[in-house]
Amino acid sequence: MPYTIPAAPAAARTPSLLHRDLQHRLDTLARTHRVPGAQLVLDTGADVVAVHTGTADAATGSPFTGQTAVPLGSLTKPYTAALVMLLADDGDLDLDEPAAEHLPELSGTPAVTVRQLLSHTAGLPTGPDSDTAAATTTTRYLTAVCTARDLLFAPGTDFSYSNAGYVAAGRLVETVTGMPWHEAVRALLLEPLGVVPAFIGDTSPVRPVAAGHAVNTATGKARPARQNLAPLEAPAGALLASALDLAAFGNALAGRSDLLPPAVAKEMRRPETAARPGALADGWGLGLALYQRDGRVWCGHDGNAQGTSCHLRVDPESGVVVAFTGNAGGATALWRDLADDLVRVTGVRVPVGSRTTDRGRPVVLPECAGTYRNGTTTYRIAPGPDGAPALSVDGDLALPLVCYADLSCDLLDPATGRPEPGGRFHRDPATGRVDRVQISGRTARRTDDG
Template structure:
């Protein structure tokens, strides 16, 4: 279904010149970052400009075309959230009622509301590992991990990014509609948006599909990566779509379309005061990350499947929508470079990531931060490194040195390059002053020992 672009131009550069320059930049950056195939779609306010480059699958040599569907990973989540909000708009559920009212498997956490699921403020663990998820059902999984003892914090008081919350959101959709999540997503949202439904794990997708790729850093050779998402995780990460498809969804999120009711769009863009996502975004609404840039609040989401990196950004004020897909891990760096190119070409500064705040000089690690923290089955261990500075190891992986600041935030230092990557923050119990949680890359872990 075609959609109408609002007649309020935000980018004045002639479309033909912009198309040529964007194609040149995408071609060059894909080569630089060793990404086999990529797509970029830009809704300027009056036009939609789409460019694509390279190969969808290095094994078959199939081209990456405008309509090629790419595994979106977590960019599936805004679509699932929109489904839940459509049901709420129809009166089938209330965002502020306990999720357990509809899902008996959540009876162990009666305080967790549907809104908490969508804003990652329920205190739920990150989610199942793929091996565990492949051997159980969504209901059994949720009943096993969504208990009071597994909560990372009191629901509605903090943020921890959770696939488990979206497994539950997908179960809500199935319970209310009586349809499997993929069927409900197609009938109620994707097809009305003009998107041909396709999902990870389908034996015969109804459209061309890109493979994700792993790239050998020494040789530059790419090989396809197998998508290992379990069926129960589908509402959190199974959607396949193109950059043009994402642009259609993004346009609906501006509120300038009748494809999503105004109340749904307004609710998705409403920041939850409890959501402090740290390095992931400046805020979070039901299904959408929120980014502040130049006095405006953009919304969107990022997604990574096996060997893909996909991104959506929407400026509701101007109507500008930017959507990108790439089919290799290096596409995340490509996306960041591409947003800088867009700023030069269009004057629009697209927020690829959270802007770094001035936190002053590094300080000594906060007293009492060493110890073991857990999020579900994932263990975070903070201990002094060889030079005495604290280092973080996740499930026994190579420890990464922590660089700490006075506001309890921290960065991670890459031992190979020395570069700093945004890490997260420590949290003190207001009653005792003791550090009881750490948030790394938006995931919160709760202390389980005394250091």
């Protein structure tokens, strides 16, 4: 059954009172976190409460309305996954067949299946940055990235979040439908949902859009950020949408829409056994992160473009959908605070990340020090000035690591000193050697002798 609007401490909380309370909290938190504009939608299955606040573009002063579309970043990926699932449901492809059956570009990794592309279990590297990707074609990109030499693990045995996998999934949609990805997502998903399509790179958008923003920490002044997604990466991150648009898609993922047959939505939500996403979530389905809370399994996804933070959570059992968009980096912290408020105000316990468990006291793991690689990205773990391990990615400032006996690790936030979920190390069962590390869901393979 859907949630009902819970009782307040002294009196029943009506939808209008809930709207007022959530509006106040969104306004307050946006100021606190220096976020120019944001949207929040709570769909209980019985009532829909939608609030928005602030400015869509600091340069123009345009208002942030309920219809303003925000760059979703990786929250585009569930839409691409849904396209593939619809094609599979129509019999145009088989989720468990090699993706190379449709994509010659993947002939270098013939064991990779369509299912593994969608669940990030193919072992593919993340892919080059957008500036590098912009200088090539999709075919050359995939041929260069999807090689046996660069596989992080045997396909179907582990998890590594991969933009390249979704570039391949988007190319699969184009090959099977004969339409460019933009046209396929417009015709098969967005328009049936009643969503006005918007994409990064639109020169004349047909609806109001928000800019992402960088905020000066000293002055608090926000300035618009340029979106630099390479066109070939569109299936991994090019959509713009409002929180209301996301909520409509969330209802489809819950099986409450004609867009996705209930069996298709259920298959997307089913956890893949090999998918162990570590700090990102408690599990992963086909295009969806999975979160276990209070005996329920929520699904959803997060997305960050340049200067935006967007989030979708769906509880299929109760019918609750929560969608949030914000147009500055601080919107991630705003989202976390809103999730805490939703528990207090509505009783809806929205999962933000993976569950926390008691892992005991930190331990020293000297065998984890070394060099690891994911495609062109290098992870270096070495003792810091105080002897504790620290992580540096591509030579950037090293962040202290806190390690535990179960091979999980946290990263210390340099600003606050607080531990944040980092990831885990992997020990080869045959040799006992630490041979991989997963940081923020991305796995890197050891390249030194350890």
